[in-house]
Each structure stands twice: as structure tokens, then as C-alpha cells.
Amino acid sequence: MDTSNFYVPDLCRVRAVFLLLVTSEVLVLLLAVVQASSGWIDWNYFGLLSLFVQWTTLTSAALICLLRQRLARMSVGRATISIVLIVLLDVLAFSLFADNVLHPQEGIAAWHGIAKKLLLALLIILMVLRYFYLQHQWQQQREAEMQAHLTALQARIQPHFLFNSMNTIASLIASNPDQAEEAVLDLSELFRASLRTGDQLIPLSRELDLCQRYLAIEALRLGDRLTLQWDLSPGLDNQAIPPLTLQPLLENAIYHGIQPLKEGGEVRVEVKAQGDFVYLLVQNPNPEHNGTEHQGNRIALANIQSRLHALFGEPAVLKRSQHNGIYTVTLRLPRLDANTRKTPTRRT
Structure with a gap:
């Protein structure tokens, strides 16, 4: 009991x-x-x-x-x-x-x-x-x-791509209805996740699935302009993460890093474990080299940082950096299993 x-x-x-x-x-x-x-x-x-x-x-x-x-x-x-x-x-x-x-x-x-x-x-x-x-x-x-x-x-998270996504879906209805239907399902799953406010922590695998659904919609709009690189360490599927933490970072990467460039660019996602922590990195081109940061990007990062601090306290860290035209956001989370809420035993 x-x-x-x-x-x-x-x-x-x-x-x-x-x-x-x-x-x-x-x-x-x-x-x-x-x-x-x-x-x-x-x-x-x-x-x-x-x-x-x-x-x-x-x-x-x-x-x-x-x-x-x-x-x-x-x-x-x-x-x-x-x-x-x-x-x-x-x-x-x-x-x-x-x-x-x-x-x-x-x-x-x-x-x-x-x-x-x-x-x-x-x-x-x-x-x-x-x-x-x-x-x-x-x-x-x-x-x-x-x-x-x-x-x-969490309720404040409203994807910027809603208007563009609806236009993309509308254009696909006549030419490729199956693809349009799949895009609608992806979009509905994203908004279902944003309205599911009862879950404080979810497995990383579920968050990555939402990210892939989001990127599938953006790929319909951007086409060859969007290149993705995934570097995911094995054994981290059950890592605990607040819902809609990684997806807004990808959203910002595309909205502020890929969309302004005519030739597009690459978004890189890396997940790795080191000691008692798990690190998540999102990298994208930075069209603005003057060191400034868009207001919407700052709000999204402040939102994520507040959620991480409320759930994990001091061990959780969000850092951002710019180097050689590449913008990087790094999350450090305590190693925690989403199912048991305990630190998993690691083999030495």
C-alpha cells in the first residue's frame, strides 16, 4: 500500500x-x-x-x-x-x-x-x-x-509551424492524399502531447517519436533543404525527460537556423550518457553571426529551463553556445529511469 x-x-x-x-x-x-x-x-x-x-x-x-x-x-x-x-x-x-x-x-x-x-x-x-x-x-x-x-x-508550448503545416497538408490533399493523411496524424499526435499535462516525466523514446513526427511534417515543407543527423547512444530509451522538451529545441533549430537559409542546412541531434548524467545536444546553423538571439528562442529556452529546474533541481542544466556559425543547445539531465523513477544500475 x-x-x-x-x-x-x-x-x-x-x-x-x-x-x-x-x-x-x-x-x-x-x-x-x-x-x-x-x-x-x-x-x-x-x-x-x-x-x-x-x-x-x-x-x-x-x-x-x-x-x-x-x-x-x-x-x-x-x-x-x-x-x-x-x-x-x-x-x-x-x-x-x-x-x-x-x-x-x-x-x-x-x-x-x-x-x-x-x-x-x-x-x-x-x-x-x-x-x-x-x-x-x-x-x-x-x-x-x-x-x-x-x-x-507546458500549456504555453504552441508550435510555430501550425500555419505552415496546415498549408502543406492542404496542398497535399489533391496530389498525395495518403501523405496528407499521415501528416494530419503526426500533427494531431503533437498537439495531443501538448495537451497531455498529467505526465511530468516520459521515456526518452516517446519524446524522440514526437520529434520524428514533427520533423516528418517539416520535411514535407522544406524538402531537400532540411538534412538530419542522429547520433543516439543505445540503452537510453527509458531515460526520464519532461514531455515536449526536445521537440521545441528542434522547432527553434528549424525556425531560426534552417528556414532563413535558401540552401537550408543540417540539424544534428546527439544523445549520450556520461557518468550519472545524460546529455542531449541540438545543433543547427546560425544565420546571424552578430551574437544576437531571437526573442522567441529565448522564451522557449527559458520555458524549458524552468521546467527542468522545477522537476530535477540543480542537477539539470541547459546551456547554449555559438561557434563557427553553429548554434548548440545542450541539456544535462540526471540519469533516471522513467518507469521506476530510480537511477538505473550501470555495468562497469
Whole structure:
């Protein structure tokens, strides 16, 4: 069962338990400082209370870890009550053990001590659960905002070639209806991809298929003016990539690099893996040698860069360069399998 939507963090993980232990030790230290009648801290009180808190924290975390799947199926209220009861029963058991074995007490004084421990444990667990709940709500809101941001960015991608493509298809209807039909299917698949905003990451093979459909349409219009060179390393079909990342780069390469040239030119696409990253390069002629860049090209690149940063963070990089009349855009993506969302194991 997927427990990722449960507001309590996974206490089966070492990091979560370590943070709980550190937090509890800080609280014990503060209580020992307050308890000290002379000096800065009552070390005897600190040692005994620290031992008691570590026992209860570790055992409570273990119990919540074992019952996590059941707790995740409950409502927030029932899960909270269940966790509180687990912690209080755990504190009660260790309190009885400590009072009867380690520090024997009798009568009302013993029960007063136990009642104080239970009340303190109740206040602490309620504050901790409240913190977990607010953190979970904040994380969900953050993820929703990121998804909305990604959807908005992807929805902005509108191929520049729509008008030219429709004219090309219209001219083919009479002379080559089969080719016109194929072009319509390619065009519909491209726009279907631009409207499919639910996928954050797709396999590289699917993105390359969209690119080939796009280039097939442009080849109908440009003919011999468009030359393509593919250099694709094997074994990267499942590499994760945001949808419509490579296709806009090819669109810009043709719109700004091939179309202005009467003789046309070559667009080169290279995909290779190196270490923990995958590199994608798109190269095209640069008719303008003055170092300027078209406004539409800058907007498209900024769009892609924003999407990469939102999904991958710092490891994802977009770079562009111009050298000897060749314009190059390079993408660096973390090596990630689109199906498992994990880094694939590479052979040495």
C-alpha cells in the first residue's frame, strides 16, 4: 500500500528516527536546566530522564513503523488518536517499570509521577503530530503549486509551424492524399502531447517519436533543404525527460537556423550518457553571426529551463553556445529511469 500521503513521516527510516532522538534530547536538556536547583544543569536528572525518553522514543517509533500501513488507511483523526494511545501506553509501561524497578516508589507519589509523565508525553506528542500535519499540508500545497506551474509552462508550448503545416497538408490533399493523411496524424499526435499535462516525466523514446513526427511534417515543407543527423547512444530509451522538451529545441533549430537559409542546412541531434548524467545536444546553423538571439528562442529556452529546474533541481542544466556559425543547445539531465523513477544500475 502507498503510504506517501500519510502525514506522519516514515519512522522506519534512520534519518526520521535520528531527528526524533535529537529533538527529544534537546527537550530533556531544557528540562534538566529548569530542574537544576544549583548550577546550570542537574546531571542526575538529565541522565535518568534521557534514558527514559530514549527508550520510549525508540519503542514508540518502532510500533508506529510496524503499524504504518494500518494507520495510513485511517482518517487523520483516528490515526492521530491511535498514535497518541500508542505513545501513552508505551510511556505508561516504561513508567511502571522505572518506578517499580529502577526507582521504587509507593502510594500516591508514584501515581503522581506517572500522571506527570503521561501529561508531558501527551503535550509533546500532540505538538509533534501537529508539526507533522502542518509540514505535510505545506508539502502537498507545494507539490500542487509545482504541478500547476509545470502545467502552465507546458500549456504555453504552441508550435510555430501550425500555419505552415496546415498549408502543406492542404496542398497535399489533391496530389498525395495518403501523405496528407499521415501528416494530419503526426500533427494531431503533437498537439495531443501538448495537451497531455498529467505526465511530468516520459521515456526518452516517446519524446524522440514526437520529434520524428514533427520533423516528418517539416520535411514535407522544406524538402531537400532540411538534412538530419542522429547520433543516439543505445540503452537510453527509458531515460526520464519532461514531455515536449526536445521537440521545441528542434522547432527553434528549424525556425531560426534552417528556414532563413535558401540552401537550408543540417540539424544534428546527439544523445549520450556520461557518468550519472545524460546529455542531449541540438545543433543547427546560425544565420546571424552578430551574437544576437531571437526573442522567441529565448522564451522557449527559458520555458524549458524552468521546467527542468522545477522537476530535477540543480542537477539539470541547459546551456547554449555559438561557434563557427553553429548554434548548440545542450541539456544535462540526471540519469533516471522513467518507469521506476530510480537511477538505473550501470555495468562497469
